[in-house]
Amino acid sequence: MPKPTFFNLAEEKRKAILEIAIKEFAENDYQSASISRMVARLGIAKGSFYQYFEDKRDLYFHLLDLVMQERLAFMQQPSTPDLHEGFFQYAQWLLEMGLRYDFAHPRLGQILYRALFGSGPFHDESLGQIKTSLLAYQRQMLALGVSLGEIDPTLDLEVAAHLLNAIMTDFSGLIVTRLQLDTERLKQGDYSQLDSPKLRELSAEVIKIVQYGLAKRSG
Amino acid sequence: MPKPTFFNLAEEKRKAILEIAIKEFAENDYQSASISRMVARLGIAKGSFYQYFEDKRDLYFHLLDLVMQERLAFMQQPSTPDLHEGFFQYAQWLLEMGLRYDFAHPRLGQILYRALFGSGPFHDESLGQIKTSLLAYQRQMLALGVSLGEIDPTLDLEVAAHLLNAIMTDFSGLIVTRLQLDTERLKQGDYSQLDSPKLRELSAEVIKIVQYGLAKRSG
């Protein structure tokens, strides 16, 4: 937890610190993210940093908290469909929103991605918990899908949850290559290509495969 | 490319260097992998290292080469089924072999995994090529599956290849949690739990989902 001093700061300054910190941890892994570089960019003294945070780790976990909060808030939009209205419809919506989030907050996404798949000094600690909770959610979704009669009840739900999760996290990478988005332009905030109807087409295609598999339908 | 001096070394010494280097790059990302630590462990002088390799990057790319070579060699076993005898049978075999490889060479797998999903200083360079070539292979497989009449010809093969690839690379993580394998024991070379028939059961379950999807079959 950041020290009280940090929360007493003028909002402007606090936001500036977070902005630079997010940039630093998005562009570098935990080890390589540099406090010296951050304070230099912020134009504040090294000592000040240590009045805001216990240490580097303290800042890092605070950022992870923010990332998860942002993501949850982003997902809780009024347009959210009800899972009871259709499992695969809901899954497609999840896919699309996850993608939109990654485009809207590429740096936050990067930090989360690093925490999930990277291997910093705290890989087992609480970061594993994020992954576990994501998987638990997918599993819960699937269980509901089974009870709605949409999901094959003979499936191993743990395996299915893993696959669903793998596909969803991989989806961003797919879209980026597919739409041939210029990563640099993305970083600079130009998301115009997102409006392309291809996004919906693609998520529909993915869900179709998830739903019916690769096999040629008999006939 | 390593300098000629490296290849002139006695095989014993060369292997010792590679062993320590693999350990170092498996346990740390590129930035954190330390040449100073390596030469200390090897009991050789820092200068000697720079007579074997141009620089850190040179060593790293040499290791990546080795990893890919090892993996290819591992996959080209006499037991390899013919893709023409059945797409999904072949896919299941691929899944199982990939897993066995990761168990047999956990450190090499770790290095490859880092190269694919990490974000070192050379992420765009040639490492992207590895991923691209893996994807190209999956895509080729799928195209053959279509021509064999096993794969739904209306699918977008690029999307399908991505999903297949995501599932395959995620599979190792799934198995490790599923079989509740002790990672430490694995590192020490105890692979006894691999004999479990669960391995085949699980890969079959995964392929079943890939083949027919999650949806409850009508009826």
Added chain:
DNA sequence: CAGTCATGTGACTAGTCAGTCACATCACCA
């Protein structure tokens, strides 16, 4: 005004790192 307390500061410690270089050692050959 003096006192107190939160906040800001940057030089400093003790450690890390990749990479260099003048020198030493060794093997081999004339």
Added chain:
DNA sequence: TGGTGATGTGACTGACTAGTCACATGACTG
């Protein structure tokens, strides 16, 4: 034996790191 070229060496450079601390500034209060 002396010479030559490959190989080995480790102290050294310059640059970086996280974190500390004695001190400075500012604001608010009695």
